[in-house]
Amino acid sequence: xxxxxxxxxxAPAAGGDMGSSLMSxxxxxxxxxxxxxxxxxxxxxxxxxxxxxIEALAKGDEVxxxxxxxxxxxxxxxxxxxxxxxxxxxxxxxxxxxxxVLPKGTIK
Numbered sequence: 001x002x003x004x005x006x007x008x009x010x011a012p013a014a015g016g017d018m019g020s021s022l023m024s025x026x027x028x029x030x031x032x033x034x035x036x037x038x039x040x041x042x043x044x045x046x047x048x049x050x051x052x053x054i055e056a057l058a059k060g061d062e063v064x065x066x067x068x069x070x071x072x073x074x075x076x077x078x079x080x081x082x083x084x085x086x087x088x089x090x091x092x093x094x095x096x097x098x099x100x101v102l103p104k105g106t107i108k
Contacts, residue, residue, distance in 0.1 A: 054095045057081060062102040065093060070107050 057063070061073045063083065074090055075082030081098070084090050 053101060054098060057095065057098065057101070060104075062104065062107045063098045064100040064102060065097045066099050067097070070102070072107060 057073055057076060059073055059076060062070070063073060064070055065083070069083070069085055069091075071083035071085040071091070073081055074084045079095060080092050081095055082090050082092055
């Protein structure tokens with residue numbers, strides 16, 4: 001009454017097992033390929049551009065930091081930069097904190 005009848009399944013064909021396993025993996029492979037081209041590749045390109053921008057910093061560049069401060073680069077070292085945020089006020093920060101280099105003359 002509450003238990004349904006169990007029916008035996010037919011045995012799979014010996015040669016068809018390899019083809020069906022490849023077809024079941026196809027959607028997973030396609031999803032990974034789409035994920036790579038939509039998310040991973042653009043992120044890697046963005047990181048490469050940011051790294052090139054940080055390496056190209058020079059004295060006198062006007063920058064925006066990750067904290068939102070605007071200032072002019074006054075000193076450079078390998079890992080840190082000195083940013084003048086006001087007249088006579090200089091802060092030291094990591095190079096990676098620079099988010100954007102502004103056009104000359106933006107900061108008055």
